[in-house]
Amino acid sequence: MRVVVLGSGVIGVASAWYLAQEGHEVVVVDRQPEPAMETSFANAGQISPGYSAPWAAPGVPLKAIKWMMQDLAPLRVKPSLDPVMLGWLARMLGNCTQKAYARNKARMLRIAEYSRDCLIELRQETGIEYDNRAKGLIQLFRSEKQLAASADDIRILESCGVRYESLNVDQILQHEPALQHVRDKLVGGLRLPGDETGDCFMFTQRLAERCRELGVEFRFNTHIHKLQVEQDKITGVETDAGLVRGDAYLVAMGSYSPELLSPLGIKAPIYPVKGFSLTIPITDASRAPESTVMDETYKVAVSRLGDRIRVGGTAELTGFDLSTPDSRRANVEFVVNDLFPGSGDPSSVELWTGLRPMTPDGTPILGRTSYQGLYLNTGHGTLGWTMSMGSARYISDIICGKTPAIDTEGLAISRYNR
The missing domain is CATH 3.30.9.10 (D-Amino Acid Oxidase, subunit A, domain 2)
Known part of the structure; x- marks a missing residue:
């Protein structure tokens, strides 16, 4: 399967890593000249x-x-x-409210604890260093x-x-x-x-190099304009360098995700x-x-x-x-x-x-959308570095048709439609 990942921050690169590990052809598209040049560049360094x-x-x-x-x-x-x-x-x-706080914190902890375990596993597997x-x-x-x-x-x-x-x-x-x-x-x-603690920029850059070794293609300096749709299926991504096609499309564009999704009628409250x-x-x-x-x-x-x-x-x-x-x-x-x-x-x-x-409830938006082939891994707030590896592995499993290792309750965008 050919998967197009939109965004090369830590969320997008980590997603590309797990998808490539599964044997998929992966293309990462970003307007920046290299990975982790926006929100992942100089965050607080906490993996918390x-x-x-x-x-x-x-x-x-x-x-x-x-x-x-x-x-x-x-x-x-x-x-x-x-x-x-x-x-x-x-x-x-x-x-x-106390009830909403307890529910949302439990959801966030579920992803974050899993993510820390995924990061430890990656570190043991690759020996990656990032201060x-x-x-x-x-x-x-x-x-x-x-x-x-x-x-x-x-x-x-x-x-x-x-x-x-x-x-x-x-x-x-x-x-x-x-x-x-x-x-x-x-x-x-x-x-x-x-x-x-760790340097998110250093980590993302070095993980991107390992992604390239697995065959991941990075298309930098490429501005994403819109998603091409036929009926209820995504058929391509229109960019200033032409149309990029795939079998699945993952939006990992952080704060800019709603702008891309809104024309499709997907209201992501980010x-x-x-x-x-x-x-x-x-x-x-x-x-x-x-x-x-x-x-x-x-x-x-x-x-x-x-x-x-x-x-x-x-x-x-x-x-x-x-x-x-x-x-x-x-x-x-x-x-x-x-x-x-x-x-x-x-x-x-x-x-x-x-x-x-x-997001207004603090939990990122992970999973399928109502459009065939369109997936989301976005909305992590201040915890993108903390939740990156777990979110990436989770969404890779969803795209691959596997059952994720953690409970899926309350993580998809559908929670806002209830």
């Missing part, structure tokens, strides 16, 4: 199944209002009458209120069989000794020992949530993180990637605007300087911004 949770949660509407008043707010919403954004926000607010560390993630609490609120997440972790450790400050310092310089700012933490990251060369390793810490107050992650620190976080709802205002840089810069002062060279900071394809 244990931290997988929807943004739509009880109490978030009130928190969002408070964040609007803060200088270092985790979330900013640009006032707009954009009906797409307003519709997406309405759906997200509809998921801010990876398997030392867990620590969610840092600066207040007793945050510590108490973590009980709800712990109950869900327990119900899904996810390992965790509740830590006092001394125990946090055993895993992250550099935090001893700021121990008075912490009250406790939640450690997820199964979580990892909205671009802009995030920011800083990459800082380490100058004093004793003051740098050992793995990843997530500052629960500012929703910013600080990760160790080889001889660099990656700081990522914050969110803006501003459509497809890729500008990098100084106010958002200040947010992530503050956290790394507050928790790990003196760890890196501030004069050599690299700033990046990207669009995370977020």
Whole structure:
């Protein structure tokens, strides 16, 4: 079978890998000159199944209002009458109940835990290196209120069989000794020992090379215009380099997926949530993180990637605007300087911004569509790196007619039609 994969981020490349492993002829199409040049380029570096949770949660509407008043707010919403954004926000607010949160988090954990296992298997099989560390993630609490609120997440972790450790400050310092310089700012933490860190860009580039060895064809610098349809069947992809035909078509275009699907009447509720990251060369390793810490107050992650620190976080709802205002840089810069002062060279900071394809319930959209031959692997939000390998293996099984290793409940786009 000939499968056309649209998108060469980590999701698309990982999908191509599994499909090629099954013996299929695979063509990957992307407008960029090489893999992982957009959302996969400089994310926070977390492979964090244990931290997988929807943004739509009880109490978030009130928190969002408070964040609007803060200088270092985790979330900013640009006032707009954009009906797409307003519709997406309405759906997200509809998921801010305890019942919806528990359901959506369980779905996300199902994919993320499976994905981590797939990544470990791939690493053992190929020996691929990507500045990876398997030392867990620590969610840092600066207040007793945050510590108490973590009980709800712990109950869900327990119900899904996810390992965790509740830590006092001394125990946090055993895993992250550099935090001893700021121990008075912490009250406790939640450690997820199964979580990892790694450079998503490096991983995707190296996996793409292995895909080429299996015969995968990459067509870069190729703009995708539309899907060609005859009755209820996809018959090709129209690009600026001509028509690309296959037997099956996989959309893995992140935030740009809805634009391609909408003319077919497929309404994928994915909205671009802009995030920011800083990459800082380490100058004093004793003051740098050992793995990843997530500052629960500012929703910013600080990760160790080889001889660099990656700081990522914050969110803006501003459509497809890729500008990098100084106010958002200040947010992530503050956290790394507050928790790990003196760890890196501030004069050599690299700033990046990207669009995370977020669904209103947090769960990605995986599986078949109503059109014959058309499949989706998109909408992973902030967890594309975390869920990449599991999502790719899952969709490869679906395309190949196999029964996936995890439950399919609630993962397809059909969940929005109920």
